[in-house]
Amino acid sequence: MSPSAVRPAPGGDFNVVFIGAGNIMFGSDEGPWNHSIRFEKKLGSRLKIVALVDPSIERAAAVLQKKRSEEAVASAYDRTPIYPNIDDFIQKIRPEQSPHAIVIGCPPAYRGSDEPGRDLELKLLKHFPGVALFVEKPVATGAVIKSFAVANSINEASPVCSVGYMLRYLAAVQKMKQIITENNLIVMATTARYGCAYESIAKYNWWNKDIDCGPIVEQGTHFCDLSRYFGGDVDVPSVVAHSVEHYEAPGKLSKIPIDESKIAPEQRIPRATTATWKYKNGAVGMLLHAVALQDTNYSCEFEVYCDGYQMRLIDPYNNPTLYVRRPGSNLEEVQAFPQDDPFYSEVSNFIDVIENGPEASTILSSFEDACKSYEFSWAIRKASEASRKVPA
Ligand SMILES: NC(=O)c1ccc[n+]([C@@H]2O[C@H](COP(=O)([O-])OP(=O)(O)OC[C@H]3O[C@@H](n4cnc5c(N)ncnc54)[C@H](O)[C@@H]3O)[C@@H](O)[C@H]2O)c1
Missing domain, CATH: 3.30.360.10 (Dihydrodipicolinate Reductase; domain 2)
Known part of the structure; x- marks a missing residue:
């Protein structure tokens, strides 16, 4: 973990930003993937989704409404604001929204590069230095060489970073x-x-x-x-x-x-x-x-x-x-x-490393390897x- 990252207090709220309100985050008929239920299982009442970023406000609102109707998990989503893009969140963030982890589950066309509009990781490294990143596969859709450049930036900043090769x-x-x-x-x-x-x-x-x-x-x-x-x-x-x-x-x-x-x-x-x-x-x-x-x-x-x-x-x-x-x-x-459940194991290991350091668990897929x-x-x-x- 980078020195500037703040570890969540033991037993305290664990603040997570979800980028993308689609199938990988909230599930579908396509398969067993659904990160939200694994974060809920791992963190229980400690989980606070402090922002949901998705240009499809309607889709984001629909998944939040469903979560809020489920008593067991509602407290994680009670006060989750929706932002249409990461810039909007960066501009409006309040201190209590400061994330311990950011989960990137938007389409890969918007990330894995330094090109404007595809430079999500670089923006996150700049505005949230040291905050742990969980990035879905594939790491990009653009030029391979640019994805390796992003990997270099991540390596230099050295946040906890895990890629979803579950x-x-x-x-x-x-x-x-x-x-x-x-x-x-x-x-x-x-x-x-x-x-x-x-x-x-x-x-x-x-x-x-x-x-x-x-x-x-x-x-x-x-x-x-x-x-x-x-x-x-x-x-x-x-x-x-x-x-x-x-x-x-x-x-x-x-x-x-x-x-x-x-x-x-x-x-x-x-x-x-x-x-x-x-x-x-x-x-x-x-x-x-x-x-x-x-x-x-x-x-x-x-x-x-x-x-x-x-x-x-x-x-x-x-x-x-x-x-x-x-x-x-x-x-x-x-x-x-x-x-x-490998989806649970990857989330569990990710959180254990954020909370207790690399000795506590292992991340099996780094950005560079991905x-x-x-x-x-x-x-x-x-x-x-x-x-x-x-x-x-
Ligand atoms: N590990 C796995 O088994 C697994 C399974 C499914 C999907 N995935 C990966 O997860 C990623 C998302 O897939 P999905 O199935 O959830 O797609 P999806 O189409 O169901 O959802 C994507 C969501 O991202 C939103 N979005 C679009 N542009 C955005 C942006 N710039 N910022 C934030 N949100 C944006 C869309 O509005 C949509 O709600 C892909 O990289 C996919 O390969 C991995």
């Missing part, structure tokens, strides 16, 4: 890490398969590469990051990728929940992307991301191979289960983690675009 916090993932450490293993290969349920993704921006940058940068980034968490840094020029595009027969989808005809053909997203790469230490990795499934549940699997070992993480979103095959056996041990996952996801997108056959 899969790292899964108990199953930590178990895999433990097996690797305890047995002095070197990862030989990773394979990642991410099948999203596209029928429930009713966000126009998500289907438009020009806005959300496409499914690898926006969503597959979780498995790009998990791959890096096990394989280490990627040799970025080694990335090879292919895609199934919307104009190809295998890319026809029957249940797209938005009107895709409103998106320029060249900005429509690929339906499936495959990629392979080398890690810098010589290991190899591969990814399949598919926009293919319907209904609501995603189908995701992640595997790690080491000498004598295979570790398979199945269904990390809904029912994380780990299958481990060890030397001297053809059988797999199975361990399920049905109650595990920039590497961002860079890697762009390398996959660019390689797949370079290899596709565009219709004449």
